[in-house]
Amino acid sequence: MAQKKNVSMAVIKRLPRYFRYLSDLLKMDITRISSKELSKRMGITASQIRQDLNCFGGFGQQGYGYNVEALFNEIAKILGVDKQFTCIIIGAGNMGQALAHYKNFEKRGFKTIGIFDVDPGLIGKKMNGIEVMDMKELEDFVSRNHVDIAMLTVPYEDTRETAERVARLGIRGLWNFSPMDLKLPYDTVIENVHLSDSLMVLGYRIKEIFE
Amino acid sequence: MAQKKNVSMAVIKRLPRYFRYLSDLLKMDITRISSKELSKRMGITASQIRQDLNCFGGFGQQGYGYNVEALFNEIAKILGVDKQFTCIIIGAGNMGQALAHYKNFEKRGFKTIGIFDVDPGLIGKKMNGIEVMDMKELEDFVSRNHVDIAMLTVPYEDTRETAERVARLGIRGLWNFSPMDLKLPYDTVIENVHLSDSLMVLGYRIKEIFE
DNA sequence: TAGATTGTTAATCGATTAACAATC
DNA sequence: TAGATTGTTAATCGATTAACAATC
Numbered sequence: 284m285a286q287k288k289n290v291s292m293a294v295i296k297r298l299p300r301y302f303r304y305l306s307d308l309l310k311m312d313i314t315r316i317s318s319k320e321l322s323k324r325m326g327i328t329a330s331q332i333r334q335d336l337n338c339f340g341g342f343g344q345q346g347y348g349y350n351v352e353a354l355f356n357e358i359a360k361i362l363g364v365d366k367q368f369t370c371i372i373i374g375a376g377n378m379g380q381a382l383a384h385y386k387n388f389e390k391r392g393f394k395t396i397g398i399f400d401v402d403p404g405l406i407g408k409k410m411n412g413i414e415v416m417d418m419k420e421l422e423d424f425v426s427r428n429h430v431d432i433a434m435l436t437v438p439y440e441d442t443r444e445t446a447e448r449v450a451r452l453g454i455r456g457l458w459n460f461s462p463m464d465l466k467l468p469y470d471t472v473i474e475n476v477h478l479s480d481s482l483m484v485l486g487y488r489i490k491e492i493f494e
Numbered sequence: 495m496a497q498k499k500n501v502s503m504a505v506i507k508r509l510p511r512y513f514r515y516l517s518d519l520l521k522m523d524i525t526r527i528s529s530k531e532l533s534k535r536m537g538i539t540a541s542q543i544r545q546d547l548n549c550f551g552g553f554g555q556q557g558y559g560y561n562v563e564a565l566f567n568e569i570a571k572i573l574g575v576d577k578q579f580t581c582i583i584i585g586a587g588n589m590g591q592a593l594a595h596y597k598n599f600e601k602r603g604f605k606t607i608g609i610f611d612v613d614p615g616l617i618g619k620k621m622n623g624i625e626v627m628d629m630k631e632l633e634d635f636v637s638r639n640h641v642d643i644a645m646l647t648v649p650y651e652d653t654r655e656t657a658e659r660v661a662r663l664g665i666r667g668l669w670n671f672s673p674m675d676l677k678l679p680y681d682t683v684i685e686n687v688h689l690s691d692s693l694m695v696l697g698y699r700i701k702e703i704f705e
Numbered sequence: 706t707a708g709a710t711t712g713t714t715a716a717t718c719g720a721t722t723a724a725c726a727a728t729c
Numbered sequence: 730t731a732g733a734t735t736g737t738t739a740a741t742c743g744a745t746t747a748a749c750a751a752t753c
Contacts, residue, residue, distance in 0.1 A: 295699070303675075392697070470704075478687065484509070486579050558710070559711080725739100
């Protein structure tokens with residue numbers, strides 16, 4: 284539905300937040316909400332909410348507002364939560380294990396179907412019911428199973444090579460946890476989680492406010 | 495030094511990225527860099543680099559460019575990497591353990607001095623050399639040790655209460671890993687790591703590009 | 706000196722906010 | 730109907746980019 288062309292990253296990054304707030308409203312059994320009321324809850328302007336939503340379609344009704352459930356479903360559809368994304372985790376260290384156990388992902392359509400590592404001490408162990416496989420089996424596994432997303436939690440020095448390898452296999456999404464910007468000569472979407480960047484911004488902001 | 499007033503979040507969020515690129519240049523033994531050359535490496539405009547840096551001071555030299563080591567040190571200082579931030583981890587589950595073992599943080603001035611959990615099965619265990627303490631000891635610990643930052647990796651339903659408790663203790667920085675926006679009636683800086691938000695944006699971008 | 710490159714001002718671009726006619 | 734609230738256009742604000750004089 285609607286023109287999803289030319290939607291800016293600023294808007295896209297707000298979508299999960301709308302999704303969360305609408306999910307909360309549903310849990311509170313609130314059936315309708317105006318942009319004004321939602322703006323108060325979210326701490327943004329009502330104008331912005333209406334502009335954002337209208338990038339994807341006219342989901343509201345004059346004089347009434349938005350039906351919470353309908354809007355929630357629309358945003359879920361826009362984000363692809365109604366679809367299933369298959370994921371593999373590469374690197375079964377602490378971070379990989381944390382991701383393997385994160386319950387929320389599956390609820391939002393991201394299903395982990397494989398975990399890989401090079402460490403013989405980890406291979407064969409089960410994490411959240413999924414056995415850790417040898418990295419040597421990666422190519423074979425991906426040829427036998429459709430994989431949308433690779434979650435990359437390997438050591439810094441292995442990141443670039445592993446990313447290349449993953450992209451060569453035709454995996455379309457890469458969720459990168461290394462403090463490194465990846466550039467790939469393939470049609471692979473990269474989303475970074477730069478934890479130390481986030482922590483440094485926190486450090487800066489603490490300094491700023493309190494000194 | 496220089497006027498650190500009115501620096502926008504857009505600029506601040508780019509600082510860790512400059513920090514990383516300069517660190518890489520140092521490792522490559524590159525001693526000087528022009529904004530033009532750095533812009534090529536980083537994939538942003540030279541103009542933006544010069545504008546960003548001049549929020550904090552004139553670190554370059556006409557006709558020469560920037561001395562990599564000097565600029566690196568300046569940005570380290572701006573970010574507070576030269577200072578030490580003391581941190582505690584609240585929630586010793588998989589994510590808490592991952593954070594406890596992350597080597598990069600200490601290198602950048604963030605030192606974990608305590609880990610807390612409510613689970614008797616975890617209390618007393620050592621993680622990266624630090625013993626997990628009972629949450630009951632939190633208040634006592636914080637009164638005896640200066641704590642800058644609390645890293646919050648507790649279950650969703652405990653997040654709000656724990657955040658309140660942490661803020662009441664006068665801890666100035668809160669690094670929140672729950673998919674929830676916190677609002678506190680205290681002078682506490684909150685930085686969120688919304689992993690599922692990031693993953694959903696990745697899902698959206700995959701859909702957009704490939705469908 | 707001549708060439709290179711900064712710091713900084715001005716121009717452009719994009720995102721946010723305000724306003725309001727349309728309409729439920 | 731009257732009141733409320735949307736969808737959308739116009740105005741504003743802020744961030745990015747371009748340009749160039751200053752100067753190493």
